[in-house]
Amino acid sequence: MPDRPTPPNVGLTEEESANGFRWGEDSILPYQVSDDYDREVRPGKLDVVAIENGRLRAVVAPSLGGRLLELKDLETGRDLVFRNPVFQPANLAALNAWFSGGIEWNGLIPGHTPFTCAPVFAGVRDTPRGPVLRIYEFDRIVEATWQVDLFLPSDGACLYAHGRIVNPSAEAKLAYWWTNIAAPMGEGTRVLSPADYSVEHIWPGNNLGRCEFPRPDWDASYPDNWENATSVFFRAPHADRRFVMSVGRDGFGLGQTSTGEMVGRKFFYFGSAPGGQNWMDYLSRPGEGKYLEIQSGVAPTQNQRFVLGGGAELDWTEAFFPVRLEAGRAHDAEYGAAVAHAADFVDGAVPPTELAEIDAFLREQARLPLDGRVSEGEPWGQRQELLLGRPLAAGLDFAVTAPDDFWDELARGSTVSERSLRQVPEGIAVSQVWTDRIAGSAAAQGTSWLHELALGTALLDRGDRIAAYEHVERSLALRPSWPAYRLRALMAVDAGAASADYLRAWRTGEAPAELAVEIATHFMAAERPAELKAFVEALPAGIRDNERIILARAVVAADAGQFDELERLLLSRRFATIREGETLLSDLWGRLRRGRLEAELGRLATIDEIRQDLTTHPLPRALDLRMHQLED
Template sequence: MLTLPAAPLGPDNPLPALRTPGPAHALGPEELAALPRDMARGIGRAPLRSLLPAPVRDGYGRDRREASLDALVLENDRLRVTVLPGLGGRIHSLHHKPTGRELVYRNPVFQPAAFALNGAWFSGGVEWNTGATGHTTLSCAPLHAATVPAPDGTPMLRLWEWERLRDLPFQVDLWLPEGSDFLLVGVRIRNPHERPAPVYWWSNTAVPERRRVLAPADTAWHHGYERGLRKVPVPAGEDGTDRSRPEHSTHAGDWFYDLPDGGRRWIAALDEDGTGLVQTSTDRLRGRKLFVWGTGPGGRRWQEWLTAPGTEGYAEIQAGLARTQLEHLELAPESELSWLEAYGPLAADPAAALGPDWAAARAEAERALDLALPRGAVDAAHAAWREGAADTDPEPAAVLAAGSGWGALDVLRAGHVLPGTPFPETTLGAEQEPWRDLLRTGALPPPAKGAVPFPPQTAPAWRDMLETAPADPSTEYHLGIAQWHAGDRAQAVRSWERGLAGAAVRWPLLYCLAVADREEGHPERAAHRFAEACAELAGAVDGPAAVTAAAALTREAVDAQLAVGRTGRARALWEALPGEVRARGAFRLLEVRLLLAEHRPAEARAVFDAGFEVPDLREGAEVLGDLWSRTGAEPLPAAYEFRMRP
């Protein structure tokens, strides 16, 4: 177990994630035309239409208390690795015993924030990002974990799960050969379907900010919060500033290094004595990236928000399948991708590695890496891991942690054979039970009385089954969600309208129709339906879920009323919430918006002065600064300074 101050995750949002993800990484036609053709093709490949079927995870707060987190430890005589199987398989610590050094940035707290595609994410260590551009929906979710024998016979920790955005299983194997200073990580993504699938992967390592970051490249693709993607020289950018040192950047930004073909893939973060962490891999893992928060007030505030005041800042060094995180590759039907990564200490001559000659610095780091872990050794370790049935797919010897039951449900449906990563029926739970009933009987059961709707399924095979199931209101609700996700919005609306006509519990269908109206450019009708859904929800859900559902629905409903100038209706909806909900930071923010819409700037300013925090404030959000400026006050207090753009 790992004990540290932690904010509880809280309940998931019960509303289906119908909204199209925001355009944080979108590029315009002119920008795409200026890029290499294969890069532009990868950026345009299979963009997400929604976050379905993943749930939105926004139930966390910022009240941290000492808590115990499940932890697994992998250890040899050189390294001790601490892994959090219940939180995406995150490596929390990578401790080098001979030097007593922590090789990664180890966050002293567990504080969720709204950085994952579906919400809850936390900073620090090494995370495994798959699915689509951004932090994975599994950031704060449990993975399956077990021990299996490594190629050299030592114990290997296997993590695996079924990623639902792209409907693909993946595994991460971690092992420490005896006497080795390097953690070896084998990754495999499978496509068991008869159709191609978009695939995405970035391994994301947090390192202390006061480091020099080296990678074997002379140019990089720069992406900042002012958007756009352009090629720049490294380490000295267009303004001559040495961007290999994170503390030299004022604003947040990404540098995707343009590694030449044929060269070794690696990235390192070195201290002032020339020592630090290096990550290297087989050639399949093509991309390398540096992310910095910047030294501006917004970047510093985000660092405090994600860690704890007074702690050391961090940067991120990352490795991915494509050149940039905006791209996706295509995985052929019934095929797989695999590669091997290695993480360990690097000791380079500081005079060269930290000096002004970039070519000499890179050469020194690569020389030190070749001595510590030759390129051929990485390739050989990958071959040993993948070659031969005994090494490829050893069955787990001891199960250490359980993930979700979604993989078991799909294996049950399609009969997928996935040696080495079992998804047994014993992992099926209450969330999967209605869908297993659909498999058994051809009919989807209604939700329990007083409960919120059970989680959706949106993959084509499940949509096909819903289309042939008896058309009761619950089935029409879920069919409409699957159709919406597939891009057939008109048919989704027809399904929800059919369900509404005979529904005893109307609020879930009204919510879906309200979102459809908003997304399709009918804000007045959307506002009316959101308000009607709130009225129908009252008394329809029992227990703690009633408060969770009311908070989630009312938050969107108030926003919809304000969008069309229905200030009185927005006020009534907000005031109908329990006092405990209205006291939350997100609803204090709604109160500020209400007061400004009512032309009461002094009272809006008083809410700011009293102080509030919005736990699920999105990365890059500027709403606090915008609302503060409308109160007529300047400057923005540091507590509300989250702006990231120049």
């Protein structure tokens, strides 16, 4: 999330404000960023699982978080969800990499699922009513399990998705869930959902506040009427039934409804301005990436979590179905009339009694084991079961086949081997159950540089800087390592001390290339241009070509007034990892244009002169990834 203060809510109810969180302030540990991608599209293969019944076909990618990539109406040949022709990640999620298209299962932390581009467990359960395709994983921040069981009845035009979250701990947890459905977007597409009013991000402050919906002066139910990226949360607290649908000009589209556990409904659109349109092209192919998202969540808004009690389970069932409304009534100028027509269609497509019966059936099946697995997820669920000494959730098998390492030895309670102590292990563990086990291991066999490093990492993540510093110092005394120097840099009281430790970490010769990006970012944030210049110029050629290092070199060029070099670097490639809300590209373009203008004038330029120059030399389309025009 952008590292900016979260503005206060305006005019929201207690229900709409409960269990709120502040964007950008939550740690992503023990997860790590996923940023190993570029914008070079090439042919490739992706393993998928398909289920169909003659009317609908659903295609799921277990290696990409269980994303439902395709939902096709076989009767009409229409794609009900946006089927992206490419896999192109972008920096839009809590862990960085995210891609557009299909149906995304977003839990259990905000900011898109940590499993967006990661493998999850998947398998099939044979039932008397047909197969159920299950995807599931263990979330390491909430320390709870999630699953989605997909069921396509043999005689219907509706795909059911049964969600289940299990908290195996005795302690209550705060969790999160939104299902994001990418819907095809054409001219005249409209979103229909019961609404007494809406909750939206209000600019220029970006406050989450209550708004009129429908609007008296313009129709906000047509996403293309929004210039800037927007999120509209539909609020109808007393509605008989909640649903959301996207319908084209001809009345065809996709609908979603659910059992009562899901109270939130929303649509998101990148906006009609150049920045938003560029994002959609970037995530797909030029001219082929236009889509909108209709969404459903457990809480009223996406600035909230919900409470999951100790030992509690939460179940719900969603239904996804093709929509065919009368075009004139779907686009009635009276929004309430159009929603009423849509509600009648939902009741016919997914009768409440039928949804309740399917929900009861899937609740029973959700707790029963699979008959066969087709995909394996991460080893952390199995490790958690070893730590706790019991299964995490009925019906979920977290067994994996992988070589033992430091974390496996700790989870089993065995002595950490000399082999494991010779290297930095893959992954991080920061929760209390893990730190208790690490401390117990250190006490039993004698501490090591790796025990101390792991404890220092976990304590810093909790904000206990004093205790974390002591563990890091002990780790460095036992064996200097790049991660320990990096941790000490993060705890440094001034930029000079941080810079020195960052450089010590880099000079070990063992650090990954990603650390060079972090060091360059530190020098930029600390406004240490001389050190930034010296550092990036000394990097090996392969690392200097990393796009974040190229941007650091562009900052060096801007600081030095080397505007030809700045322009060359900015236009040297299509940048892949620009963050949602990040304005570095437009800021550098502004510095370029201002520098050249003032060189021509031979004096400082006025604000009006700078604005006129940017009108004459606007931000190139390839660099325009602004989410809101107020960002300029």
